[in-house]
Amino acid sequence: MTILAPPAVTAVSASPAIRVEGLEKTYADGTRALRGVDLTVSPGEGVVVLGHNGCGKSTLMKCLTGIERPTGGRILVGDVDPAVLRGARLRALRHGIGCVFQKFNLVGNVSVLQNVLFGALGRHGLLACVSPLARTPLRAQALDALARVGLATLAGRRADTLSGGQQQRVAIARMLMQEARVVLADEPVASLDPKAGREVMDLLWSIVRERGLTVICVLHQLELAREYADRLVGLAAGRVVFDSPAHQVTATQLETLYAGTGPAREAGT
Amino acid sequence: MSRNDAAPPPRWPRPSLAAWLVLLVFGALFLSGLQRADPSLERLGIGVDNLAEFAMDAVPPDFSRWRAIVVAMFETLQMAIVGVAFGVALSFPIALLCARNTSPHAVVRALARMVVTTLRTVPDLIWALVFVIAVGLGPLAGILAIVMDTIGFCARFFSERIEEVDPSPGQALAATGAGGGAVILGAIAPACLPSFAATSLYSVEKAVRSAVVLGLVGAGGIGVELSASMNLFRYDQALTVILVILLVVMAVEQVSGWVRQRVI
Numbered sequence: 058m059t060i061l062a063p064p065a066v067t068a069v070s071a072s073p074a075i076r077v078e079g080l081e082k083t084y085a086d087g088t089r090a091l092r093g094v095d096l097t098v099s100p101g102e103g104v105v106v107l108g109h110n111g112c113g114k115s116t117l118m119k120c121l122t123g124i125e126r127p128t129g130g131r132i133l134v135g136d137v138d139p140a141v142l143r144g145a146r147l148r149a150l151r152h153g154i155g156c157v158f159q160k161f162n163l164v165g166n167v168s169v170l171q172n173v174l175f176g177a178l179g180r181h182g183l184l185a186c187v188s189p190l191a192r193t194p195l196r197a198q199a200l201d202a203l204a205r206v207g208l209a210t211l212a213g214r215r216a217d218t219l220s221g222g223q224q225q226r227v228a229i230a231r232m233l234m235q236e237a238r239v240v241l242a243d244e245p246v247a248s249l250d251p252k253a254g255r256e257v258m259d260l261l262w263s264i265v266r267e268r269g270l271t272v273i274c275v276l277h278q279l280e281l282a283r284e285y286a287d288r289l290v291g292l293a294a295g296r297v298v299f300d301s302p303a304h305q306v307t308a309t310q311l312e313t314l315y316a317g318t319g320p321a322r323e324a325g326t
Numbered sequence: 327m328s329r330n331d332a333a334p335p336p337r338w339p340r341p342s343l344a345a346w347l348v349l350l351v352f353g354a355l356f357l358s359g360l361q362r363a364d365p366s367l368e369r370l371g372i373g374v375d376n377l378a379e380f381a382m383d384a385v386p387p388d389f390s391r392w393r394a395i396v397v398a399m400f401e402t403l404q405m406a407i408v409g410v411a412f413g414v415a416l417s418f419p420i421a422l423l424c425a426r427n428t429s430p431h432a433v434v435r436a437l438a439r440m441v442v443t444t445l446r447t448v449p450d451l452i453w454a455l456v457f458v459i460a461v462g463l464g465p466l467a468g469i470l471a472i473v474m475d476t477i478g479f480c481a482r483f484f485s486e487r488i489e490e491v492d493p494s495p496g497q498a499l500a501a502t503g504a505g506g507g508a509v510i511l512g513a514i515a516p517a518c519l520p521s522f523a524a525t526s527l528y529s530v531e532k533a534v535r536s537a538v539v540l541g542l543v544g545a546g547g548i549g550v551e552l553s554a555s556m557n558l559f560r561y562d563q564a565l566t567v568i569l570v571i572l573l574v575v576m577a578v579e580q581v582s583g584w585v586r587q588r589v590i
Contacts, residue, residue, distance in 0.1 A: 122501055152503030162498035167516050175512055179503020183511055228498075235502050 074100040074135065074239055074271035075121065081129030082116050082295075090116040092295040093130065098288075100238075101269045103262065105282040105303070108292035109315055114275045117292070118243050121273070122154055123147050134239060152179030155237030155270075157261065159244040161224040165217030169208060169227050172216050173199040176234025202230040206260060222253030229261055240265060242274040246281065254278065258285055279311055380561055387569060388562035395551055399570050401465055402547035403578075405540075406533035409469045413476025413533075414526045420477060421484030428488055428510060442485075446478030450536045454545040465546030472533045472540070479532070480525055487521040488514060523589040527582035534578050538571050 075098040082091040090113045098104050106114050119125035120132060123139030132138055137150050155176075163172045171188045177195060178186050185191060191199075203209045206226040211219065216227060225245060232240060245261060246254030262285045265272045276282045282289055282303070289306045291299040291314045299310050341349075422428045423438035453474045457467035496513040504512065541549015548567060555564035 124497075124501075148503040148505060150503075151501055154501070156498065156501040158494065158498060160494055162494040164495045164499075164513050164516050166519065175499055175504070176502055178499060178508050178512065183504070183508040186508075186512075231498075231502070 072100070073097045073133070074102070075273065076133040077117075077121075077130070078132075079130035080117070080120060080127050080132060082113070082120060082125060083128045090295055091120070091127070091130075094292070094295070094297055096290060096297065096300065098271055098273060100271050103265060103272045103274070103285060103287045104290055105286035105288070106273060106275045106290045106292055107277070107279070107282055107311070107314060112292045113295040114292055115243060116295075118156075118241050118273070118275065121241055122151055122156065148179060152235060153237050153239060155232035155235045155240045157225070157228055157232055157240065157242040157245045159247045161221070161228045161248070163216040163224055163227055163231075166215060168212065169203065169214050169216050169219070170196070170199055170212040172227050173202050173212075173230045173234050176202070176231035179235065199230075199234055202233040203227075205233060205264065206230045220253070221249050222257060225249065225253075225257045226260060229257070229264065233264065238270060240270050240272040240274075242272065244275050244277065246276070246278065255281070383559070384561040384565035386562065387565040388560070389566055391551075391563055392566065395548065395567055395570055398541075398548040398551045399574055402537045402541065402549070403534065403574065405465050405468045405545075405547050406472060406530060406537045409472025409537070410476050410526065410529045410533045412469075413473045414480055414522075414529065416473070417477050417480035417484050418522075420481040421488055422510065424481060424485035425488035427491070427493065428514065439485075442478055442481045444478075445474050446482060448474070448478075450475040451539060451543060454540040454543050458544050463544040463546070468537055468540040468545035468547055471545060472537060475536060476529050476533065480529055483525045484518070484522060487518045487525075491517045520589055524586050527586050531575070531579055531582055534575055 075096070077094055077096040080091050080094040080096075081089075083089045092113075094113070094117060096104075096117075106117065108114050116125060120127050121134060121139065123142060127140050132140060134150060134154065139147065139150055142150055164175065168188060174186045174188055174191055174195065177198075181195065185195065188196070200209060200212060203212055206229050208219075208223060208226055208230065211223065216224060219227065225248075240261075242261060246257050249257060258281050261272075261274075264270070274286070283306070286303045289299070289301060289303050290297060291306075291310065293314055298314060299306060301310075420438055420442060423430075423434055424442055426435065429435035429438065450471050453471035454467055457470040461467050461470065491514050495517065496509045499509045499513045537547050538549050538552070541547040541551070542553045544550065548571060552564060552567045552571075555561070555567060
């Protein structure tokens, strides 16, 4: 299976989209961020990863995109291990993984449309993705992506003039432009107010569902996590402490996960 | 309210030994420099007399050679613009090699920084002398000198700005599968553009001023006119040249200030 294969629209098939086996990551300063993480995500499945700050969530996401190299264990995204890839092959893998970041990570002083076109960089290269030079079908695709996130009218605006919620929508449109099969969202609503956060989660999950994308999402908002996820995975000190369907995760498990780190944020608080 | 037993920080932090040493060296250099200049009241008095004599010879300015002076000033402007254009264009790739976050290797970075430091350390007048020897008298020597000076100046400021850029948009582009070049041109360059524009415009101002001086060593432009007038003791013509320079430099500063405001 490759991550660029046609979608299996919302159906959860047997062949995993992501498989993580015994993943270890120890940084150069001796910090052990991941200690034998096992995780399997089926195509079309939505998994939310929970855990307090420093528990290894972001390191796990970085390992999945090949930004960080694991020091042990194995990852398979589709049938490819990002840890062994370099250069063009790693870029090809990344092109199939859409990322949504906490701080949106848009290029602030270029247009919204240009930011969305950047989603196609991996497929078409820079020249083809520069807004004035981009071919009509590519521009049309970018405008469609913007229309899907409800921002078609703001295509010409500078990205840094938009609100946080709007910027995250642009980031989602950029991810759509990527035509990725796997979405990694690292605290996508952490920088937003509760209302905007919920709107962004509604949008992200509706897109994920309609296209049958596989998603791993890091969240701190327990209410949102329970509401949207198929499965909840709890990480503590680099280990998976629970991995269950969302409705089976108990309040005690969540309290234990966040024990000693202050109360976890409930959406709307 | 809990009682604060901690001693308050000193009102004036005690300077370190290194700070004292720097102060001492600075003071010694200042005093020895002052002594070497020998600024006696007598000499300053003679200087004022000489200046008055110069002013009497220079006023009123002689505009009879205005055509030649305007042509030379135009040549100076052209030298500055062509030199800065090439200098800025070359500064960008060199700055990428100098910046910690875009340089392909530490050795490449060290070499690139060394080149830029050398270019910056050598004054533009020395570059002009070198290029007059290399390509002969005229504007080409001046343009080459301005190119070198602009690289030394712009590449340093460009690379510092590149290092300050928020890495997040670049990481997002890299996460889409973009290559290094696309990340630089798609995320880093747009973020740096306002600062690059401001630095480049300042370079134009700087180049116009230095192009005037470069003419004094035969590197073309209005400096040749100024030098000739001074050598022939035609201070009235020299004053015309100085007034034209003043006018053009002020105009360039105004235009660049206006453009800078628009870009930033």
